[in-house]
Amino acid sequence: MFDLGQVEIKAPLRPGKFIHTAGNFREHAQEGKEAGWPFPIPQWISFLKNPDAVIGHDDNIVKPHFVKQLDHELELAIVIGRKVKNVEVGKAFSAIFGFTIFNDVTARDIQREEMKNGLLNFGKNLDTFTVLGPAIVPKEYIGDVHNLAMELRVNGDPRQVGSTSRLSVKIEEIVSRYSWVTLNPGDMISTGTISGVAAFRKPDPTPFFLKDGDVLECEIEKIGLMRNKVVDEK
Structure with a gap:
C-alpha cells in the first residue's frame, strides 16, 4: 500500500481512438446561441481526439504562446470494454467497461478559424489538450450514469x-x-460538455479564458476529482 502523496497518478488510458461528440447537452448549444457564437452547435457533432495529447491528474496543461483564448470543457468519457460494431441501442450498455472524467481543452481562437471551413482539428488537439482521470470507474460502481453531478472549478x-x-x-x-x-x-467516446465554458460568457469572455497559473478542478460524482495547472509554453 502507498499513500497518495508517494505516487504519481498517470492518465488511466491512452485510447486507441477517442471519438469526441458534441451538442448532446442542449444547454451548451443554447448558451452558444445566446452568446452570439458564429457557428451553430447541432446534435451529433463528432470528430477524433489526438491520443498523443492525453495527460492525467496533476499534469500541466500547456498553453501555447500563439493561443490567446484557452478554454475548458468538462465531459464524461465512456470507456469501451468489448469489441462491437453496429450495436443496437438496447445492447449498447453491455459494451461499456466504465467511465472517467475528460477535460476537452480548447483553443477557441484556432477553433473559430477552423470552423469557417467546417473543421474541428488543431484547436482541440494540441499537446496536453486531452485531460483524462483520475481513474476509470467500472460501470457497476457508478449506479445511475444519467444522474451524476458535474462541476469544473477554476481557482476554486x-x-x-x-x-x-x-x-x-x-x-x-x-x-x-x-x-x-x-x-x-x-x-473512448465523450458525451460533450455542459454549459459554462469561457467562450460563451457575457458580456465579455476575455477574463474567463485560462491563463498561466490557473488551477482547474474537474469533478464528477462517483468518479472523483481531477486537478491540473495551466502553464505557459516555455
Whole structure:
C-alpha cells in the first residue's frame, strides 16, 4: 500500500481512438446561441481526439504562446470494454467497461478559424489538450450514469456546474450511433460538455479564458476529482 502523496497518478488510458461528440447537452448549444457564437452547435457533432495529447491528474496543461483564448470543457468519457460494431441501442450498455472524467481543452481562437471551413482539428488537439482521470470507474460502481453531478472549478470558482441528467440523449444511444465504426476495448467516446465554458460568457469572455497559473478542478460524482495547472509554453 502507498499513500497518495508517494505516487504519481498517470492518465488511466491512452485510447486507441477517442471519438469526441458534441451538442448532446442542449444547454451548451443554447448558451452558444445566446452568446452570439458564429457557428451553430447541432446534435451529433463528432470528430477524433489526438491520443498523443492525453495527460492525467496533476499534469500541466500547456498553453501555447500563439493561443490567446484557452478554454475548458468538462465531459464524461465512456470507456469501451468489448469489441462491437453496429450495436443496437438496447445492447449498447453491455459494451461499456466504465467511465472517467475528460477535460476537452480548447483553443477557441484556432477553433473559430477552423470552423469557417467546417473543421474541428488543431484547436482541440494540441499537446496536453486531452485531460483524462483520475481513474476509470467500472460501470457497476457508478449506479445511475444519467444522474451524476458535474462541476469544473477554476481557482476554486465554479465555472461549469451541471449533471448527466441534462443529456438530451442516453449514453447507450451515443455508443450505438458511433459503433458504425468498430469499437474496440480501450476506445473512448465523450458525451460533450455542459454549459459554462469561457467562450460563451457575457458580456465579455476575455477574463474567463485560462491563463498561466490557473488551477482547474474537474469533478464528477462517483468518479472523483481531477486537478491540473495551466502553464505557459516555455
